[in-house]
Amino acid sequence: MSRxxxxxxxxxxxILSAMLIVALGVSTYIYYVAAxxxxxxLENQIGVADTAAKSRDSYQAAYEIMKGMVGWSKxxxxxxxxxxxPNLARNTEVAEEMAxxxxxxxxxxxKFGSQFTEARNYHALPGYLIGVINSKNESLTAALAQEQRLNAEIAAVQAGEQKKTEIAETAMQNALATVAADKAAHxxxxxxxKADSDKFSGMFVAASGEKKKVAEDAAKEKANFEAQIRNLSNINELLVVKGREEELAVINEQPDGKISWVNQQQQVVWIDLGMADGLRRGQTFSVVDREATDLRSAIPKAQIEVTRLIDKHLSEAKILSDEITNPILPADVVFSPAWSxxxxxxxxxxxxxxxxxxxxSDHKLVQNVILSNNGVIDALVPPTGEPSGEITVNTRYIVVGDRPTDKSDESALTNYSSMTELARKYGVEQISVKKLLSSMGYRGEARTVGLGRGASEDDFRPTSAGGVTEKSTAPVGGIFRDRRPPGAKSAF
Known part of the structure; x- marks a missing residue:
């Protein structure tokens, strides 16, 4: 029973142990599946969190970069x-949009700030653009003022040209009247x-015995008449030349202006010419003593160049050259044959x-000096090449250089002679190139020799007036022998 x-x-x-084992196995399996x-x-959540962190860092980087663009970042x-x-690339979509x-x-x-050198951003750009606009407005205002000044100068020049045209037209009318009168007399x-010829012809027909005498008398009368015509033509040319010479003498004896004030320390003078006189910067003048009576033959005491137009009849000029022993004084006169x-x-x-x-030949130099002083070149006959332009009644000076030699081209000699003869007929005043440039206040370039290691002994050799180096032919003593620097000595 007990067993x-x-x-x-x-x-x-x-049975209970088996049931517990089964229950334990089932619960273990369920726990494993759940774990x-x-x-x-958990792994998915970690991935989502990492993606979110990357997106957060990328958006933060984009935010900070855009703050810098706007100009709001410190x-x-x-x-x-x-x-x-570096964080911007952690999110591809944000990086592409930010790009x-x-x-x-x-x-x-x-486009709007290419010259903007400061920190460039949308906050600072409007101030820069406003500054650029203000600068452009100032430049535009200055340009408009410059345009008005140039228009005023053009108006002054046009007025002068109009006056000159009226004078030329008056002279032309007088010349036409003179020609008409001469033609009528002729x-x-x-x-x-012709009447005398007809008369002589009638007498010749009437008296054939006197044919030879009448013909001789007619030939003499014709020769006398032609001689009278030539004399009248020569007298007319002389009168024209004399009248032109008297006109030029009056013009050349009148100074262009006077020295108003002198500052020898700063090498500056003021003259009584200005904008209303059609003066321009860069115009040069020679300064002549106020006691001089003939400006054409007076020796200039200095040369000046206009640097600033102060008023209608006042300008400042710098002294290009002067003499210490004969300084510029107030009331000295200024003169230039190329300016009026x-x-x-x-x-x-x-x-x-x-x-x-x-x-x-210094043709180009002379042309440039005349044109820079507001002069006009009517005619030009270079040493070689074809002549250009022609002399007119308005031509005041002919600058005469050396005549072409016999070895020159025949056309060069012909052009030279034709031009000088035409100038003589028109009464144009002849002037040498040195006298012209000196009277205009032109100062040529001076030769300079640099010193120091780059200097050469050839730069200091004396030359004669002909440009040939002079050498002594007398025996030279030992004291004047060529010197050489001592050679380097060895330290051993």
């Missing part, structure tokens, strides 16, 4: 790039001669114009 009870207890215990699911979910652009730009924004920003900065004389108030002086150039004595 049966023990057997049943063992069976029950065995594996929880691990996967950091410099270098600091922003160092701290935030578009930065491209548009760079286009705007290049026609009357021709009619008289309210008009432009006309010139003709002929021959080889050698100013500096080097044997080369």
């Amino acid at each position: 049966s009870s023990e057997s049943q207890g063992l069976q029950v215990a065995l 594996e699911k929880s691990a996967k979910e 950091r410099s652009q270098a600091e922003i790039d160092a701290d935030y730009r 578009k924004i930065e491209a548009a920003y760079n286009d705007d900065m290049q 026609d009357a004389e021709a009619a008289r001669l 108030a309210g008009e432009r002086i006309h010139f003709a150039l002929v021959g080889n114009l050698d100013y500096d004595g080097d044997g080369e």
Whole structure:
């Protein structure tokens, strides 16, 4: 009985143990499945959190970069790039969108602030653009003022040209009247001669015996008449030349202006000529003593160049050259054959114009000096080449250079002679190139020799007036022998 009870207890215990084992296995399996699911979910959440952190860092970097673009960041652009730009690439979508924004920003900065050297951003750009607009407005205002000044100068020049044109037209009318009167006299004389010829012809027909005598008398009468015509023509040319010489003498004896004030320390003078006289900066004058009576033959005491127009009849000029023993004084007169108030002086150039004595033509130099002083070149006959322009009644000076030699081209000699003869007929005053440039206040370039290691002994050799180095032929003593620097001595 007792053994049966023990057997049943063992069976029950065995069944319960089996049930516990099964229950434990089931619960273990269920727990494992749940734990594996929880691990996967945790891994997913970690990935989501990492993605969110990357997006957060990328958006933060984009935010800081855009603050720098707007100009609202306290950091410099270098600091922003160092701290935030590496995080921008952590989110591809944000990085691509930010690349578009930065491209548009760079286009705007290049378009509107290419010269903006300060920290460039949208906050500072409007101030820069306002400054640029104000600067452009100031430049425009200055340009308009310059235009008004130039218009005033043009009006003054036009007024002078109009006055000169009226004078020329009056002279032309007088010349036409003179020509008409001479033609009328010539026609009357021709009619008289024809009448005399008819008379002589009638007498010849009537008296054939006196044919030879009548023919001789008629030939003599014709010769006398032609001689009278030539004499009248020569007298007319002389009167024209004399009248032109008297006119030029009056013009040349009148100074262009006077010295108002002198500052020898600063090498500056003031003259009583200005904007209303048609004066321009760069105009040069020679200064002549106030006691001089003939400006054409007076020796200039100084040369000046206009540097500033102060008022209608006042300008400042710098002293180009003067003499300490004969300084410029107030009331000294200024003169230039290439300038006259309210008009432009006309010139003709002929021959080889050698100013500096080097044997080369200085035609270009003379032309440039005349044109820079508001002069006009009517005619030009260079040493070689074809002549251009022509002398007119308005031509005041002919600058005469060296005559072409016999070895020159025949056309050069012909052109030279034709031009000088035409100038003589028109009564144009002849002037040498040196006298012209000296009277205009032109100062030639001076030769300078540099000192120091780059200097050469050839730069200091004496030369004669002909430019040839002079050498002594007498014996030279030992004291004057060539010197050489001592050779380097060895230290051993």
